Amino acid sequence: MKIQKYTFGMGDRFAHQGPAQLAAVVAAQQQGIDVYPTWNKSNREHSIIGSTPDTVRAEADAAVQAAGWGSDYYVDADHINLKTVDGFIAGSNFFTLDVAEQVGQAADPEAVARFKQAAAAYVGDLVIPGIAAPFHVDEALLDQTAAQYLAAAVEAGRIYRHIAAQKGEDTFITEVSIDETDRPQTPVELFLILIMLSQVGVPAQTIAPKFTGRFNKGVDYVGDLEQFEKEFDEDLHVLQFAIQQLGFPDTLKLSVHSGSDKFSLYPIINRLVQRHGCGLHVKTAGTTWLEEVIGLAEAGGDGLELAKGIYAGAHAHYEELTAPYATVIDIDPARLPAPDEVAAWSSDAFVKALRHEPDEAAYNPHFRQLLHVGFKVAAKLGPRFTGALEVHQAIIARNVTHNLLNRHILPLLSRS
Numbered sequence: 001m002k003i004q005k006y007t008f009g010m011g012d013r014f015a016h017q018g019p020a021q022l023a024a025v026v027a028a029q030q031q032g033i034d035v036y037p038t039w040n041k042s043n044r045e046h047s048i049i050g051s052t053p054d055t056v057r058a059e060a061d062a063a064v065q066a067a068g069w070g071s072d073y074y075v076d077a078d079h080i081n082l083k084t085v086d087g088f089i090a091g092s093n094f095f096t097l098d099v100a101e102q103v104g105q106a107a108d109p110e111a112v113a114r115f116k117q118a119a120a121a122y123v124g125d126l127v128i129p130g131i132a133a134p135f136h137v138d139e140a141l142l143d144q145t146a147a148q149y150l151a152a153a154v155e156a157g158r159i160y161r162h163i164a165a166q167k168g169e170d171t172f173i174t175e176v177s178i179d180e181t182d183r184p185q186t187p188v189e190l191f192l193i194l195i196m197l198s199q200v201g202v203p204a205q206t207i208a209p210k211f212t213g214r215f216n217k218g219v220d221y222v223g224d225l226e227q228f229e230k231e232f233d234e235d236l237h238v239l240q241f242a243i244q245q246l247g248f249p250d251t252l253k254l255s256v257h258s259g260s261d262k263f264s265l266y267p268i269i270n271r272l273v274q275r276h277g278c279g280l281h282v283k284t285a286g287t288t289w290l291e292e293v294i295g296l297a298e299a300g301g302d303g304l305e306l307a308k309g310i311y312a313g314a315h316a317h318y319e320e321l322t323a324p325y326a327t328v329i330d331i332d333p334a335r336l337p338a339p340d341e342v343a344a345w346s347s348d349a350f351v352k353a354l355r356h357e358p359d360e361a362a363y364n365p366h367f368r369q370l371l372h373v374g375f376k377v378a379a380k381l382g383p384r385f386t387g388a389l390e391v392h393q394a395i396i397a398r399n400v401t402h403n404l405l406n407r408h409i410l411p412l413l414s415r416s
Ligand SMILES: [Zn+2]
Pocket: 079, 177, 179, 180, 208, 257, 258
């Protein structure tokens, strides 16, 4: 089973926007972009919402059937590990193996020896075609990288075999994610990690490294754009080299996690992907939930009241909601509007503060990030919230589709 060149990951926390999300992919296809839909949901999201993995499969199948989508589509068991994977096995055909927990753990000395033997051919000045300066690979770098990542690669092998034993090899797409770690991986580390993955027999088709800079949830990238461009370009050369040298599927591509709303990166990623002629997977999740809140606010009346109530609830539970996401949000509490103030806002004021239009003076990224992690408040409302999604479905769907198509897929993948 081989993944297509371009795939786009969409999360839908409350499982109501599948058709609106697919509509964005269909519209992109009509504009000549050969992109395929992936519905992703992590165990963390499931446990906060109180949903089960089969609901994602049901939603994807229903959306695809209703739209008459006749091509491939994927259901991604996002950020799973050995403890959480079992519930996802039946319904998923894409597995994101999260091995961040094993990063920095000691690996078995025999595995270290096998890795160093496999990497021996690259010791010295490692020239990767397309990258100007050779990387200097020495014994110390191998030891250091093994100490950091080998236990994680071994664990990825365990998870992969656990899934393959039940589903059969070659019946699903394997992604390896090392994005939720403390420190970005350099291009040469990425190559060494790929050696490890090939050693342990993980046929990864997508890999999600941690890139330089901050990928905060639902807002733009914060970091050095030039440095990002250099690193992303080098990573693409590394992947091409790994396909040739290490026997990875020729579909191996980068996956950009927390990929929503990184507007300043999209022209760079677009340019590099076109130049390399390579594939791309971009994962988004919470951006769709925010469009639900925007749609409710735009609807006015009870929809607006509900949106204001969710903000008040999120504000009241600030510590609890932000703690699990501390490394991927940057909220200045002083810049959060008081719930009393928000209670007096018009529909327009609420929408302008929340919608990600960087040039809009009233746009407030602090407000947006708090609502991004505030979906637990809506989950607790249960049918009061999902009922409102149904009542205001048309206006919400329009926002969901527009956001994914015009703010994400087109800037990322259209040819200039
Ligand atoms: Zn991730």
